[in-house]
Amino acid sequence: MKKNVILAGAGVSLDPPANFPIAIRIINQLKQVIWPNHIELPKNDIRDGDINKLEGDFIRFEQLIDTLSTYDPELTVLDAVGYYQTPNLNHFNLAQAAIMGDYVITPNFDSLIEQAILKLNYIPKSICTENDFNEYTPNKEAVPVFKIHGSFFKYTGHRDEYEIKKETMQASLTSIAARNSLFSLSEEKFHLLKKAIAESDKLIIVGYSGSDDFDIIPSLIDIRPSHVVWIEHEMNAPKDHVTLEDKSEEVLSSIQKMAGVLPGKENFLKHLADFGSTIEYYRLNTAAYLSALFGQKELPDEPAPTLTLNFEQHIKSWGNKLSIEMKKDMVARLYYDLSMYQEVLDIWGDIEPTSPMYIESLFSCAKCLDQLSRYKESAMIIDQLLQLDNIMKHPLYPLLLEKKAYVNSKFGEKESNRLSNQEIEALFLKAIDIQEGNNSNCFSFYNNYGLFLRDRNRISEAEKYYDLALKQAYEKGNLKYITWIMNNQATLLFDKGNFNQALAIGNEGFALSKKIGDYRQAGVFENLLANICFINGQIEDSIQYCKISIQRDIVLGNEPDSSVNWLLLGECYFEIEEYSEARKCYDKSLLCFDNSADKDFLYELRFLRLLLFLTIGSFENAWEECNQMEDNSFDLRETLFHTLAKGIMTPSYNFDEVLNRLQEDLNEIYVYINMVYYLSLLEIPIEQIGKKHIYYASDKFMELKNWNRYNRLLAWNKNKK
Structure with a gap:
């Protein structure tokens, strides 16, 4: 049998x-113990239109235990199991x-x-x-x-x-x-x-x-x-x-x-x-x-022992041993893991220099400001901490160096107080050397250094550091950082034109982000997946991803992050020739950029607005967009988009050189084939674009099964011969 x-x-x-007790009862009791009365609870159970919560009152039991283990590594909070x-x-x-x-x-x-x-x-x-x-x-x-x-x-x-x-x-x-x-x-x-x-x-x-x-x-x-x-x-x-x-x-x-x-x-x-x-x-x-x-119908006939202490009583006793600042730090850590960065800033906004938590809390604020793209404020806090006496002996010292390098790398090239690229790289390597020498976790260092390398088009080096970061994050079980690294890997693959590999990693990271309640990161993955759908010609799916991600940012109070979603949403509507909707989305994207310190895509947006205005015959507005772009930008992306814009507004301009640079120097295949396609929409003569660019973009769209773009390029190419 x-x-x-x-x-x-x-x-x-x-x-x-x-x-x-079931997990939710234990969670509720723990929340009552560690949440000081003056710290506001998250918003309740806001949904995003499908089955998943936009993080609020919902917290995974395992996630909460992770946070508590900072001050209770032996997890005595769970000793009540034995009762x-x-x-x-x-x-x-x-x-x-x-x-x-x-x-x-x-x-x-x-x-x-x-x-x-x-x-x-x-x-x-x-x-x-x-x-x-x-x-x-x-x-x-x-x-x-x-x-x-x-x-x-x-x-x-x-x-x-x-x-x-x-x-x-x-x-x-x-x-x-x-x-x-x-x-x-x-x-x-x-x-x-x-x-x-x-x-x-x-x-x-x-x-x-x-x-x-x-x-x-x-x-x-x-x-x-x-x-x-x-x-x-x-x-x-x-x-x-x-x-x-x-x-x-x-x-x-x-x-x-x-x-x-x-x-x-x-x-x-x-x-x-x-x-x-x-x-x-x-x-x-x-x-x-x-x-x-x-077959067991009844309990054995024997007296049940009296429960000396239950979970609720044990947790209350456990919580009495924690200071108010310990409890605040637990809540702040939990909020950080849930990507509720403004809430962390609210918790530590009044920290006193005499507090034993002073350095840790200010560093936590610097990390949150970084996540909110408020890089200058983050850098000011880091510099303030680095000037403290004996800071070089503090365990956070290498993390402060790494964060200083990272936020400086996000400054515009013309920022007066910005470190040079050589100084930034030296700081990254110094921080990594100290951290490795201490046998401490380096995955955040490797990941951010990889981002720095990627932004300087040092792709193979960036891939190496992403791999190192992911391997160590897996070993340490840091799921939040695993999702961040996966996003960077997927984005790099996407930029290189490896869209199927990017899609596989993006879907895995997206699912993991939602499982651990990191809905801000889930929104980042949604934008990546929306871009993949867009380049594959799945416009309705792309629109849906963008709208959900925008809604997430509204709920999380992180609306400036929606700039890239509004930009892509505008492209979707432009693709299906709903030009008034496209203009509304571009306007909203520009408004978000105005409120964000992260302006990497601003010139791309201005180029897309110029394209829209030319399509609908608004030449004055097109010139205005072109003139908004500066001639002397230090940023390669900005320079190339400005060159494209000027070329479109200049009769008989030869685009071969700028398209070569888009493909080879910027190394973003997605942007490159998009630009070739958009030039064809404007009826730019083939000899000004270059046949090799037309053929490459056509082959890529065929590979992606984006038949709408492939057929348009094919028909345009035949008509121009």
């Missing part, structure tokens, strides 16, 4: 007498399943299933370390419980012996990402789960939300179980009997209507349906279902 695999989530521990010693009926039925030889697998940290096995006069064994999973063989002397995210107590398989194994608990995003492959369980756990499912008749899922979308759900998708029974707990379902009414068709139909990146459970079920697996989905009372399946 084949076994079953039972995946039991936190829901099985809710019922009395166990009364183990819960009284199993409920679900635990006894799961114990019966394990005793009968089924694989009982759980992400829960508590040992209530093991307690139930003991009370049924069997010996439990907790399989919770990597070695346990790697070396597991069936043992008639002990009943295994597979603790896939670790366990507070580890039962050894010798009578009722156990030891505390808190270090195995994967409670934070960092611990999950660092110990596992990204989006998968560790190799040892994955192989055991795969083997168990292969040996079993079906996978039964109970008390589980499916929210473990970093490891368990992706692993199950890779394993492709052939038969899954999912039990969704129904509060009002009968407790004394079970009526099976399969809801799988209804659930799958609902999933098919969902847009965007699907949550864990829905993503898993959709993949199962695509694989052709058998799916049963029931809404039942979990205890009634497990009792019917495994």
